[in-house]
Amino acid sequence: xxxxxxxxxxxxxxxxxxxxxxxxxxxxxxxxxxxxxxxxxxxxxxxxxxxxxxxxxxxxxxxxxxxxxxxxxxxxxxxxxxxxxxxxxxxxxxxxxxxxxxxxxxxxxxxxxxxxxxxxxxxxxxxxxxxxx
Numbered sequence: 001x002x003x004x005x006x007x008x009x010x011x012x013x014x015x016x017x018x019x020x021x022x023x024x025x026x027x028x029x030x031x032x033x034x035x036x037x038x039x040x041x042x043x044x045x046x047x048x049x050x051x052x053x054x055x056x057x058x059x060x061x062x063x064x065x066x067x068x069x070x071x072x073x074x075x076x077x078x079x080x081x082x083x084x085x086x087x088x089x090x091x092x093x094x095x096x097x098x099x100x101x102x103x104x105x106x107x108x109x110x111x112x113x114x115x116x117x118x119x120x121x122x123x124x125x126x127x128x129x130x131x132x133x
Contacts, residue, residue: 003032007082010039011089011097014046018063020097024072024081029064036064068100070110077115084110084118 001010008027011020019039021029029036043062072081088105089097100106 001035003035007079009082009085009089010035012039012043013095014043016063017043017047017061018065018096019043020065020067022067022069022082022085022097024069024078024085026071028066065097065099067097070101070105070107073109080115080118080122081110083122084114087118087121 001008006025008024009020009022011022012018013020019029023029040062069085070081072078088102092102092104094102
């Protein structure tokens with residue numbers, strides 16, 4: 001999700017109505033109220049399409065979980081952090097994200113090498129797609 005100047009990762013389980021929130025700046029989702037309203041509305045619409053008996057569950061039943069994830073040390077690497085969070089999540093193939101990130105990738109900050117690694121992977125991916133030809 002791009003807030004207008006900052007990338008963060010929302011991993012959404014629409015069936016369980018859980019939104020995992022990973023922000024490399026450490027902000028809470030309440031920092032971006034428009035984002036929360038949008039995601040809650042989409043999940044409510046998904047629920048309605050599934051014809052679930054809601055019994056007044058409403059938006060309050062949607063669980064937002066802030067994940068303690070590695071933090072960026074500058075104001076420009078948020079996109080790479082978001083890509084790294086996605087890659088780590090997909091690499092492990094887990095359906096749930098722990099609130100204290102994945103033990104295999106847990107750290108307070110990514111090193112320059114770890115950020116450069118995701119930059120290199122992204123460049124390689126774009127080259128293989130022939131985006132620049």
